[in-house]
Amino acid sequence: MQQQPTVLLRHIKPGRNPRTYFDPKKMAELTESIRARGVDTPIIVRPLGGDDYELIAGGRRYRAALEAHGEDYPMPVSIRNVDDAEARIIALTENIQRDDMAPSEEAVAAAEIVGLCQGDRDEAARQMGWSRPVLDSRLALMNCTKAVLEALNTRQIKLGHAELLAALAKDKQDALLPVIVAEKRTVPELKKVIEAASCVLSSAIFDKSDCAACPHNSATQSALFGESIASGNCTNRACFNDKTEKQLEATAAGLREEFPVVRIVRAGDNNTRTQLAVDGANGVGEEQAKACHACQSYGVAVSGLPDSLGKIYRGQCFDTVCNMKKVAARINAEKAAAPATAKSDGRKPVAKSGGTAATPDGTNASVAVVAESDRVKTYRVALWRKALRRDIGNNSELARQYLTAIVLSGHSRQISDTAFRGFWERLTDEKPPVDDVAKAATAVQATSSEVQSNLLLAVTFAAIEGLDVTHLTQLCRHHKLDLKKHWKLSKDFLELITKSEMMVVADELGIRTALGDNFKKVFAKSKNDVIEALIAVEGFDYTGKVPKVLKF
Structure with a gap:
C-alpha cells in the first residue's frame, strides 16, 4: 500500500477558508482526538514553490493538529496542482459537503461557486451536489446584511429568521436584528411583523402616475377609512413587484445597444461579476482593458437588489475566472519585466500595464477585436x-x-x-x-x-x-x-455593434487619437450620436482602414 505523503505544518500556509465559524466545543473535541490518534484524513494542499504549500481544504484538522502537535507535525496531505479558480471550487465544495457548516457560510460559498461558473446556477448546483431550489434558497440569503449573516453564523438566530430578513432593505434588517436577538422573537412572530410591512411608494422605480387614485394606495385609504397605515404606502405587493420587474426589464432593454452583456443582478449574484479595473491590485492593464470592451462577457449590471434597486453599474466583467487570469497575467508580466529592466539600467523598473503577456490559458492578454456576432x-x-x-x-x-x-x-x-x-x-x-x-x-x-x-x-x-x-x-x-x-467606416456597420465595441473600432482605426480630448465626450452621448461623430471626424482619412473583425 502506497504511503500517504506528509508535509510539516510549518510549510503549510492557510488559504481562503469559506468556513469562518468554528464551534469551540467541537474544535476542542477534535483537538483532543488528534492529540491522541493523529490525523487520519489528509488535508488538500497545492504547491507554492520550494517546500511551501497552500491549504485548500481541511482547515479544522489543520488548526487542531497545529494546537495538538505544533508546527513540526508531519501532516498527511493530498497534493493538487490547480490554479486559483480551481482551488476555490475545491475549498468551497469540500466545506459545503461537510457537516455543521452554517447556512450563512454555505450562502457565501455558493455565491462564489456561481461566480466561478460564470453565473450558471444549474452547473453550480451540480458541482455542489445540491438541487436547484436548495441553491436558490441559499443564494437568497446573500441579500442579508453582514450583521444578520454573522448572527446566523454564530447561531444567535435561526435560518427562518434570516430568510425572512433577506426580503427587507438592509437598514430595516439591521434595525430588527437586535430586537429579535434581545427579545428572542420566534420565526412566526417575525413573519407577522414583516407581513404587516407594506411597500413604500417613495422607493418605487416605476412611474407612479396610476398609483394616485389606486385603492391600494394608503393615501386613498386614509381618506376613506378611520383606520389606515401610514400615508405613501402600497398594500398590493404583487402589483408593486410586477411593476418593478417591468421597469427593471425596460432599463436593461435601453442598455443593450451599448454593451454586449446586460444583466439584472439578484441576491446571490455577488460573485458573478466584477468591476473591470485598469490599475491597482485587481487591474488588468491598459491594453487588456481596451480588449475587454469587445468581449462578450463585458457589460452592465442593473440592480434588482432592494438597497440599490434600478441602479446601473457600467464596466462590469461577467467572467470572473477570466478576469482573475488577466489580472494574474498582468502581475506576472510586470514581475518578469522587473529584473530585466533593473539589470539593464540599474533603475527601479516601472512595468507597463497590459501588453501581450501570455495568460495561464495560453492566450494573449491583449487581443482587441469586435465580437463576432x-x-x-x-x-x-x-x-x-x-x-x-x-x-x-x-x-x-x-x-x-x-x-x-x-x-x-x-x-x-x-x-x-x-x-x-x-x-x-x-x-x-x-x-x-x-x-x-x-x-x-x-x-x-x-x-x-x-x-x-x-x-x-x-x-x-x-x-x-x-x-x-x-x-x-x-x-x-x-x-x-x-x-x-472596397470598404469605409459607415453607419450601417456601426449600428451592428455596441458602444463598447465602437471604442475598439476607434482604437483600431486611429479615431481615438484623432478625437483626442473629445473622445470621452463623444462616448458619453447616445449610440446614434456616437455613430454620427465617428463617421465625421474632421481631417481624419478613413481610406484603407478596416477593422480586424471584417477581415478573412
Whole structure:
C-alpha cells in the first residue's frame, strides 16, 4: 500500500477558508482526538514553490493538529496542482459537503461557486451536489446584511429568521436584528411583523402616475377609512413587484445597444461579476482593458437588489475566472519585466500595464477585436462577396477561370440559381424559363453576344453568391482580395455593434487619437450620436482602414 505523503505544518500556509465559524466545543473535541490518534484524513494542499504549500481544504484538522502537535507535525496531505479558480471550487465544495457548516457560510460559498461558473446556477448546483431550489434558497440569503449573516453564523438566530430578513432593505434588517436577538422573537412572530410591512411608494422605480387614485394606495385609504397605515404606502405587493420587474426589464432593454452583456443582478449574484479595473491590485492593464470592451462577457449590471434597486453599474466583467487570469497575467508580466529592466539600467523598473503577456490559458492578454456576432458575420460575408464581384467584374477572363475552378473543385451545386435568375432578368428584362432546358437554350440564343458574355459573368457572380463561407474565404485568399479598396467606416456597420465595441473600432482605426480630448465626450452621448461623430471626424482619412473583425 502506497504511503500517504506528509508535509510539516510549518510549510503549510492557510488559504481562503469559506468556513469562518468554528464551534469551540467541537474544535476542542477534535483537538483532543488528534492529540491522541493523529490525523487520519489528509488535508488538500497545492504547491507554492520550494517546500511551501497552500491549504485548500481541511482547515479544522489543520488548526487542531497545529494546537495538538505544533508546527513540526508531519501532516498527511493530498497534493493538487490547480490554479486559483480551481482551488476555490475545491475549498468551497469540500466545506459545503461537510457537516455543521452554517447556512450563512454555505450562502457565501455558493455565491462564489456561481461566480466561478460564470453565473450558471444549474452547473453550480451540480458541482455542489445540491438541487436547484436548495441553491436558490441559499443564494437568497446573500441579500442579508453582514450583521444578520454573522448572527446566523454564530447561531444567535435561526435560518427562518434570516430568510425572512433577506426580503427587507438592509437598514430595516439591521434595525430588527437586535430586537429579535434581545427579545428572542420566534420565526412566526417575525413573519407577522414583516407581513404587516407594506411597500413604500417613495422607493418605487416605476412611474407612479396610476398609483394616485389606486385603492391600494394608503393615501386613498386614509381618506376613506378611520383606520389606515401610514400615508405613501402600497398594500398590493404583487402589483408593486410586477411593476418593478417591468421597469427593471425596460432599463436593461435601453442598455443593450451599448454593451454586449446586460444583466439584472439578484441576491446571490455577488460573485458573478466584477468591476473591470485598469490599475491597482485587481487591474488588468491598459491594453487588456481596451480588449475587454469587445468581449462578450463585458457589460452592465442593473440592480434588482432592494438597497440599490434600478441602479446601473457600467464596466462590469461577467467572467470572473477570466478576469482573475488577466489580472494574474498582468502581475506576472510586470514581475518578469522587473529584473530585466533593473539589470539593464540599474533603475527601479516601472512595468507597463497590459501588453501581450501570455495568460495561464495560453492566450494573449491583449487581443482587441469586435465580437463576432451573427449580425456582424452576415455583414462581413456580404462584404466579401460584393468586393470579390467588383474586383472581377471587368475581367471576363478571370471570371471564367474562377467559375471553372468552382466547378472543377466540386462546388457547382453551390451556384445560386436564384441569384443567377435575378441577373438574367436585369440583363434581358424577361422572366427566366424554368424546368425546360430547350426553352432556356432558345432564350439564350436569342440574346446578343454582349449579353451572353455578361451572362457568363453573371454565372460567376451567382457562384460567388452561393459558395459557403469556408470556400468563399479560400477564394478571397487566393485572389488576395484587398478590402481596403472596397470598404469605409459607415453607419450601417456601426449600428451592428455596441458602444463598447465602437471604442475598439476607434482604437483600431486611429479615431481615438484623432478625437483626442473629445473622445470621452463623444462616448458619453447616445449610440446614434456616437455613430454620427465617428463617421465625421474632421481631417481624419478613413481610406484603407478596416477593422480586424471584417477581415478573412
